[in-house]
Amino acid sequence: MSDSQIILVDLDVSADDAPILAERVRRWVLVERLDGVEVSVGPLVHLPVENTGQQAVCPTCDRRFDTATWIEAADPVFTAWIQGSGMDVLPCPACGAALRTHEWRWVDGEPWALGNLGVTFWNWPEPGDEHHERLRELFDGHQTCVIRAHL
Ligand SMILES: [Zn+2]
Known part of the structure:
Protein backbone atom coordinates (compact mmCIF):
# COMPACT_ATOMS: atom_id res chain seq x y z
CA MET A 1 0.00 0.00 0.00
CA PRO A 48 7.46 14.98 -3.55
CA VAL A 49 9.28 11.61 -3.30
CA GLU A 50 7.81 9.43 -6.07
CA ASN A 51 6.16 12.45 -7.65
CA THR A 52 9.57 13.93 -8.41
CA GLY A 53 9.77 14.77 -12.09
CA GLN A 54 12.43 13.74 -14.60
CA GLN A 55 13.31 17.30 -15.59
CA ALA A 56 13.51 20.60 -13.73
CA VAL A 57 12.88 23.74 -15.78
CA CYS A 58 14.31 27.17 -15.03
CA PRO A 59 11.35 29.60 -15.10
CA THR A 60 13.64 32.39 -16.30
CA CYS A 61 15.49 30.84 -19.27
CA ASP A 62 13.44 27.64 -19.82
CA ARG A 63 16.56 25.45 -19.79
CA ARG A 64 15.87 21.92 -18.62
CA PHE A 65 18.04 19.88 -16.28
CA ASP A 66 17.68 16.20 -15.55
CA THR A 67 16.83 15.42 -11.97
CA ALA A 68 20.24 13.97 -11.08
CA THR A 69 22.02 17.13 -12.29
CA TRP A 70 19.53 19.35 -10.47
CA ILE A 71 19.87 17.42 -7.20
CA GLU A 72 23.66 17.52 -7.46
CA ALA A 73 23.51 21.33 -7.75
CA ALA A 74 20.90 21.56 -5.00
CA ASP A 75 22.62 19.27 -2.52
CA PRO A 76 24.98 21.84 -0.89
CA VAL A 77 22.11 24.36 -0.71
CA PHE A 78 19.84 21.82 0.97
CA THR A 79 22.58 20.70 3.37
CA ALA A 80 23.27 24.28 4.49
CA TRP A 81 19.53 24.94 4.80
CA ILE A 82 18.93 21.92 7.03
CA GLN A 83 21.87 23.00 9.19
CA GLY A 84 20.23 26.40 9.58
CA SER A 85 23.14 28.23 7.99
CA GLY A 86 21.95 28.64 4.42
CA MET A 87 19.59 30.62 2.26
CA ASP A 88 16.88 29.21 0.05
CA VAL A 89 18.64 30.24 -3.16
CA LEU A 90 19.22 27.69 -5.88
CA PRO A 91 20.69 29.55 -8.87
CA CYS A 92 20.08 28.34 -12.41
CA PRO A 93 23.34 26.81 -13.71
CA ALA A 94 22.55 28.19 -17.19
CA CYS A 95 21.41 31.79 -16.69
CA GLY A 96 22.33 32.39 -13.06
CA ALA A 97 18.82 33.45 -12.01
CA ALA A 98 18.64 33.40 -8.20
CA LEU A 99 15.67 31.10 -7.72
CA ARG A 100 14.11 29.82 -4.57
CA THR A 101 13.70 26.06 -4.59
CA HIS A 102 9.91 26.13 -5.06
CA GLU A 103 10.25 28.45 -8.07
CA TRP A 104 11.80 25.67 -10.17
CA ARG A 105 9.18 24.13 -12.42
CA TRP A 106 9.01 20.45 -13.25
CA VAL A 107 8.03 18.97 -16.58
CA ASP A 108 6.21 16.03 -15.10
CA GLY A 109 6.41 16.35 -11.35
CA GLU A 110 5.60 18.30 -8.24
CA PRO A 111 7.66 21.13 -6.76
CA TRP A 112 10.23 20.89 -4.00
ZN1 LIG B 1 17.90 29.79 -16.15
Whole structure:
Protein backbone atom coordinates (compact mmCIF):
# COMPACT_ATOMS: atom_id res chain seq x y z
CA MET A 1 0.00 0.00 0.00
CA SER A 2 1.30 3.41 -0.85
CA ASP A 3 0.65 6.67 0.89
CA SER A 4 -0.13 10.05 -0.52
CA GLN A 5 0.66 13.34 1.12
CA ILE A 6 -0.47 16.84 0.43
CA ILE A 7 2.06 19.16 2.03
CA LEU A 8 1.43 22.85 2.59
CA VAL A 9 4.75 24.62 3.15
CA ASP A 10 4.99 28.08 4.71
CA LEU A 11 7.65 29.69 2.50
CA ASP A 12 8.20 32.81 4.59
CA VAL A 13 8.14 31.95 8.29
CA SER A 14 11.42 32.36 10.16
CA ALA A 15 12.94 29.59 12.25
CA ASP A 16 12.10 31.64 15.36
CA ASP A 17 8.44 32.10 14.49
CA ALA A 18 7.78 28.60 13.11
CA PRO A 19 7.11 26.97 16.54
CA ILE A 20 4.56 29.69 17.38
CA LEU A 21 2.64 29.17 14.14
CA ALA A 22 2.95 25.40 14.52
CA GLU A 23 1.26 25.61 17.92
CA ARG A 24 -1.64 27.53 16.35
CA VAL A 25 -1.99 24.85 13.68
CA ARG A 26 -1.90 22.04 16.25
CA ARG A 27 -4.69 23.74 18.24
CA TRP A 28 -6.75 24.05 15.05
CA VAL A 29 -6.21 20.35 14.26
CA LEU A 30 -7.39 19.44 17.77
CA VAL A 31 -10.43 21.71 17.73
CA GLU A 32 -11.49 20.54 14.28
CA ARG A 33 -10.68 16.92 15.20
CA LEU A 34 -8.75 16.40 12.00
CA ASP A 35 -7.09 13.02 11.49
CA GLY A 36 -3.95 12.41 9.52
CA VAL A 37 -2.58 15.92 9.80
CA GLU A 38 1.08 16.26 10.74
CA VAL A 39 2.87 19.50 11.61
CA SER A 40 6.61 19.63 10.91
CA VAL A 41 8.83 22.35 12.33
CA GLY A 42 12.43 23.07 11.52
CA PRO A 43 14.45 23.86 8.45
CA LEU A 44 13.27 21.03 6.20
CA VAL A 45 13.48 20.05 2.56
CA HIS A 46 9.93 19.19 1.52
CA LEU A 47 9.99 16.90 -1.48
CA PRO A 48 7.46 14.98 -3.55
CA VAL A 49 9.28 11.61 -3.30
CA GLU A 50 7.81 9.43 -6.07
CA ASN A 51 6.16 12.45 -7.65
CA THR A 52 9.57 13.93 -8.41
CA GLY A 53 9.77 14.77 -12.09
CA GLN A 54 12.43 13.74 -14.60
CA GLN A 55 13.31 17.30 -15.59
CA ALA A 56 13.51 20.60 -13.73
CA VAL A 57 12.88 23.74 -15.78
CA CYS A 58 14.31 27.17 -15.03
CA PRO A 59 11.35 29.60 -15.10
CA THR A 60 13.64 32.39 -16.30
CA CYS A 61 15.49 30.84 -19.27
CA ASP A 62 13.44 27.64 -19.82
CA ARG A 63 16.56 25.45 -19.79
CA ARG A 64 15.87 21.92 -18.62
CA PHE A 65 18.04 19.88 -16.28
CA ASP A 66 17.68 16.20 -15.55
CA THR A 67 16.83 15.42 -11.97
CA ALA A 68 20.24 13.97 -11.08
CA THR A 69 22.02 17.13 -12.29
CA TRP A 70 19.53 19.35 -10.47
CA ILE A 71 19.87 17.42 -7.20
CA GLU A 72 23.66 17.52 -7.46
CA ALA A 73 23.51 21.33 -7.75
CA ALA A 74 20.90 21.56 -5.00
CA ASP A 75 22.62 19.27 -2.52
CA PRO A 76 24.98 21.84 -0.89
CA VAL A 77 22.11 24.36 -0.71
CA PHE A 78 19.84 21.82 0.97
CA THR A 79 22.58 20.70 3.37
CA ALA A 80 23.27 24.28 4.49
CA TRP A 81 19.53 24.94 4.80
CA ILE A 82 18.93 21.92 7.03
CA GLN A 83 21.87 23.00 9.19
CA GLY A 84 20.23 26.40 9.58
CA SER A 85 23.14 28.23 7.99
CA GLY A 86 21.95 28.64 4.42
CA MET A 87 19.59 30.62 2.26
CA ASP A 88 16.88 29.21 0.05
CA VAL A 89 18.64 30.24 -3.16
CA LEU A 90 19.22 27.69 -5.88
CA PRO A 91 20.69 29.55 -8.87
CA CYS A 92 20.08 28.34 -12.41
CA PRO A 93 23.34 26.81 -13.71
CA ALA A 94 22.55 28.19 -17.19
CA CYS A 95 21.41 31.79 -16.69
CA GLY A 96 22.33 32.39 -13.06
CA ALA A 97 18.82 33.45 -12.01
CA ALA A 98 18.64 33.40 -8.20
CA LEU A 99 15.67 31.10 -7.72
CA ARG A 100 14.11 29.82 -4.57
CA THR A 101 13.70 26.06 -4.59
CA HIS A 102 9.91 26.13 -5.06
CA GLU A 103 10.25 28.45 -8.07
CA TRP A 104 11.80 25.67 -10.17
CA ARG A 105 9.18 24.13 -12.42
CA TRP A 106 9.01 20.45 -13.25
CA VAL A 107 8.03 18.97 -16.58
CA ASP A 108 6.21 16.03 -15.10
CA GLY A 109 6.41 16.35 -11.35
CA GLU A 110 5.60 18.30 -8.24
CA PRO A 111 7.66 21.13 -6.76
CA TRP A 112 10.23 20.89 -4.00
CA ALA A 113 10.28 23.55 -1.30
CA LEU A 114 12.42 24.64 1.63
CA GLY A 115 10.60 25.86 4.69
CA ASN A 116 10.59 26.07 8.47
CA LEU A 117 6.99 24.90 8.77
CA GLY A 118 5.03 22.31 6.84
CA VAL A 119 1.61 20.77 7.35
CA THR A 120 1.10 17.33 5.84
CA PHE A 121 -2.28 15.80 5.11
CA TRP A 122 -1.77 12.03 4.99
CA ASN A 123 -4.01 10.10 2.60
CA TRP A 124 -6.53 12.88 2.37
CA PRO A 125 -8.56 13.50 -0.70
CA GLU A 126 -7.64 16.98 -1.86
CA PRO A 127 -8.29 19.04 1.32
CA GLY A 128 -11.08 21.51 0.68
CA ASP A 129 -10.22 25.10 0.02
CA GLU A 130 -11.59 25.96 3.45
CA HIS A 131 -8.78 23.99 5.10
CA HIS A 132 -6.13 25.57 2.90
CA GLU A 133 -7.60 29.02 3.46
CA ARG A 134 -7.66 28.50 7.21
CA LEU A 135 -4.06 27.35 7.16
CA ARG A 136 -2.99 30.39 5.19
CA GLU A 137 -4.62 32.53 7.90
CA LEU A 138 -2.82 30.56 10.61
CA PHE A 139 0.41 31.09 8.60
CA ASP A 140 -0.17 34.87 8.93
CA GLY A 141 -0.97 35.13 5.22
CA HIS A 142 2.50 33.95 4.22
CA GLN A 143 3.19 32.62 0.74
CA THR A 144 2.68 28.86 0.58
CA CYS A 145 3.65 26.00 -1.70
CA VAL A 146 1.51 22.89 -2.16
CA ILE A 147 3.32 19.61 -2.86
CA ARG A 148 1.36 16.52 -3.81
CA ALA A 149 3.74 13.79 -2.74
CA HIS A 150 3.51 10.06 -3.11
CA LEU A 151 5.43 7.49 -1.12
ZN1 LIG B 1 17.90 29.79 -16.15
